[in-house]
Amino acid sequence: MRFNVKRFLTSRHALKHGASLFALAAGLMLSGAQAAGYNAGWGFDEAGMNRAVQPGDNFFEYANGTYLKNLKIPGDMSSYGPFRILYELSLSRQKTILDEAAKKSVDQPTDDMGKIGTYYASFLDQKAVDRLGAKPLAADLETIRNVNDGKGLAAAFGSSLKSMAFTTFQIGVEQDQKDPEHYMLMLDQGMSIGVGGGLGLPDTSYYTNPKLADKKKAYQAYIAKMLTLEGWPDAEKNAQAVVDLETALAKVEVPRDQTRDPIKTYNPMPVSELQKLAPDFDWATFLISAGLPAEGLENRKIDVREPAGIKAMATVLKGADIGTLRAWLAFHLGDNAAAYLSSTFYDASFEFNSHTLSGVAQQSPRWKRAVRVTNGALGWALGREYVARYFPPSAQAQITSLVQEVKASFHERLEHNSWMDEPTRKAALNKLDHFAIQVGYPKKWWDYSKLEIRKGDVYGNAVRGVAFNWQHDLDKLDKPVDRDEWGMTPQTVNAYNDPTMNEIVFPAAILQPPFFDPKGDVAVNYGAIGGVIGHEMSHGFDDQGRHYDEHGRLSDWWTKASTDAFQKLADRLGAQYDAQEVLPGAHVNGKMTMGENIADSGGLNLGLQAYHDSLHGKPAPVVHGLTGDQRVFLGWAQVWREKDRPDALRQQMLSNEHAPAITRVNIPAHNIDAWYDAFDVKPGQKLYLAPDQRVKIW
Template sequence: MKRSLISAACCALLLLSAPSHAQQLSGIDLKTLDTAVRPQDDFYGYVNGIWVRNTEIPADKSTWGTYIELREIAQGQLRSVIEATVKHPGKAGSETHKIADLYTSFMNEKARDAAGLKPLRADFARVAAIQDKRELPALFAYLQSTGVPTPFSAGVSPDAQNPEQYTVSINQSGLGLPDRDYYLKDDDAKLKGLRDKYQQHIATMLAMRGDQHAAEHAAQVLDIETRLAKVQWTRVQMRDPVKSYNRVEFARFSELAPAFDWNAYFTAAGYAPKVSSAVVRQPSFLTGLSQQLDEVPLDAWKSYFNWRILESYAPYLDRASVKQNFAFEGTALRGVPQSEPQWQLALRFTDASLSDAVGKLYVQTYLPPETKPRVMAMFNNFVASFKDGIDKLDWMGPETKKEAQAKLAALKPKIAYPEKWRDYRAMKTSKTDLIANVKAARAWSRQNNLDKLGKPVDRDEWSMTPQTVNASYSPLLNAITIPAAILQPPFFNVQAEDAVNYGLLGITFGHEISHAFDDSGSQYDSHGRLRNWWTAEDRAAFKARAAGLVKQYSAYSPVPGYHINGELTLGENIGDNSGLSITYNAYQRSLGGKPSPVIDGLTGEQRLYIGFAQKWRAKLRPEAAIAQIKSDPHSPGEFRAKGTVMNQPGFYEAFGIKPGDSMYLPPEQRVIMW
């Protein structure tokens, strides 16, 4: 495994090290092509039709596709890394010893069964001891320090108005179901049915801890969550960074939400006296929460917090609790018939708790040193193509173009792994007590976040781990992150000509760079400051084009009766559409003016688009698809593939798309933002 991964990682920049033409492969998975389908009529079906027909979603997964396949590969790699530490943990207190402790404690089901709910007795007793609502602020602060959800969350992040310093940010929270619609859509039988199952699940779990009035308390929990859902902002509303930036002095929080002792909370949470204000993302939610704190009896709030505690720790308790938790969270909510194997659950917990310690071992084992500089060169090729694209925009004036070029020039790439690793020496671990390890990891994370207050923003810090199969853009840091784990098959093929690798991996570069200029990211400047750097005319032109994407994607219905929310997914759809346009241009740039080679009867341009569509091949269980539509800003894979190529001029040329073909969009309806 290790040997093949190193070979794969070396192809991170194929344009520098591609094999000779005689050795080149197309890189296309030809077995999945359904040649009975015309690409002009159903491109996704043409590229992935045979795969879709012949692939079954594994029993322990809610979805399956190229991304999940790569994640499974990375999980296998991590398993070898972590299980090696179990065999040779090193000295007590070392990072490898801590990794071994966490993994071993999770795998020890006998110890977990013997412990039952006893590790949570102190937390339940803390809730039971509350006699007055004035004690709730201290409870909020304590639960947040242990990672237990409360009606609002609070954390430290860069200040959008002053990116050199950190600020406290407060966000709405407190729901157990994926989105507010699950509580409020009475005309949707599926969502209403899940709501009923959720209440029964709460009652079952509470009864398992000995609650003699579990049904009554479950009804109280659902009532509180429904009240919170009614005053929450929608996910579309939360995408507006200007409306979501509201700085409030601590002294004025009592005007916003008078039923809560904010001074007591900020002191107990450790924010005061370090700072004297916070950014409130949804001010009206706090006002609504205050009303509910005033109206709902204390005993009902106690039921709510008992449930939040139990739910938060359920995956780490005895087998009976884990089984019941999965019956709802996995099967009812996402349609997954069986749980993942124990080792995979243990690995995920260990990885999340000691992410940089695990990542350091992962990089040492699976990533050769020459990969990072090669990928950096690929990144520079994409930046150059994006730069040319900005210059050629016919809808943007010179003043805004100058600002856009400055932002692009300042964009920071974070490739493969961080330069600095987090220090876990303060985290205490146990080989036998899983709940103690869960609490220790959560407390470390909370304290690590809190310690940032008063310090300059660390612009080199990573928000992802090297072993994560994903990528990201941070508008506050104006930085993209490309972790090591995606620098391998199926996103790479060392024997393939560049085209398919551009369509599989290269689009990741184009997509993340485009996030700097999507409907939300474009409201931050080159330094990550929330600032309007657009002329009024150019912003209007941008919004008009964005409206076209909203309309296009809102027409797609992955599950009968459920349409993609074009406004919620707009940022990701801009990333896909602009990213693929830049990817095409970058590939053309790599050819140096020469025609692309024809391999397996396909031109380079055709292979690029086919690779892109193969990247997004996926099958979802209906329950998982509904959850994604309601809560995820990404469109389901089929529509990321077909919706994006329909806007690309190069796609029409590569496959001869003409009026009358199902994949044809009239030129005036095609949208390329950048």
């Protein structure tokens, strides 16, 4: 389980029914680059621009307008753009691997290829799964029926870490943020890390905002449908009670935008103190049921991220009717397990989670779902084969070299930073110098020898996969931190910064067009992958990352003067995003998206700086009538040319730390002086900012 320590380039992939999140318009026989409208001749889709729009009025539209106008989001997608295209390309490549592996499917495989093939082939057998109906849930539902008190609820929550069941409290094993050479338990209220927690709706606002009442009503109907499929009594009555319970929980959770301060959310304490903090829940039973040893448990340290939220949620649960709690557990079991059950379960889940919440019109093919669930259970086994086939050593060397170039440019920018004092500057340079750079794939792979996969046992395979992954985390406790372990498989189209590791990671799947083309235009590459690299580096110095030192320790290494200067700039940047009304009545939350916004601005600045440095004083060539600086900015803009369904976009704005695509292009650009020069942006144009209003952090 991953808490909100890592900073990802995009997190849309993490939403339920990932099929609706990454798209390919037509024909997987095309390369991802061709499908994107990408021009393999020099790396930029010039035809996708809308030159009728002035770049100073809407740079996003100028760079991408024609492409987006003609773009149709595929029926099984909630959005479409470069990330989705490469995700689909990655899926198709993984399908090739899995189709071959499936030919070797056996009853109980022992090697990795046999396991991924058997897992995948079993899931593909829709008819066999449909014949089982709700039978796979029988044992888990019986366990839920036997929950009779608070102790039973705590035991059910704990055992859920090893099954498809459910817990409102999120627990995991992560590095101690003040002692990053050691692991410790982490406890989170749930919603603040975007994984759902005790709430089935994407954000607390879905429970309390009258404008979203239709979604809440649909959610209640979905709960009733799921309970009916499970054979649970009084489905309609229980559905209303479950919604009321989750509404009560939503009202006491700490809001997302108040959970960004890593100092305030670092609250290590022994389990005995947690019990005193939140006495309305049986924490010992919860943890023992999750697999923690009883011996010495009361003294084991656990980092409680939101003490006030945890305490309040425990109180709500204590006051809840036991019948409602059982129905709540039963519903979420079915919701979590729907992908592994008969079509009736999955259809109900899709109708609400994908169609109602995100506007997706149709389900993705079963083979795509099969690839995704195989990834969830055996992602590193699949990743090793993916790297062997699709990521040449030359690509790793090229990207590593480019990362070093961007790092050198960041070093230069820090040296000339105008608002940072010398003590803080010196410490910042030291942190940058200590950045670990990971490209392509990890040095070590997971050992799946203890994970049992059985042919035809779709639900059982999924449960054993969950239990295996959880045990993998538990086994870290009381051991030194493994700095070779990654938090993302190489076939993932993303990148991340891990502040407790002080490292930046670029998986293999993102290192291809339109993000990076070794034969493409240099300036476009610096705007695209250079901007992505700079984005991840900037995360080390955003509103959260700046609190971690060169060793990944949570520490106060900034002077008060530099802290105050940073905060003033961050507040000004946040206000720019707050002012963006992307949908009618829906503004960007500048505080919730602060870290990503700082990283976007820093990333574009660093991509541009690295391009300038690469010229070594020589004039930049003009290509297709576009100057070097213009191509850097356009390369960045092309990366974010995404179209979203309105419901999906609204959901993102309420629950995602990443701002919408249009703001990820326009706001960083209009804070950079060179953008005004490159596109002759003048006062009176919509994006124009006076020089003293432009925010320059990194």
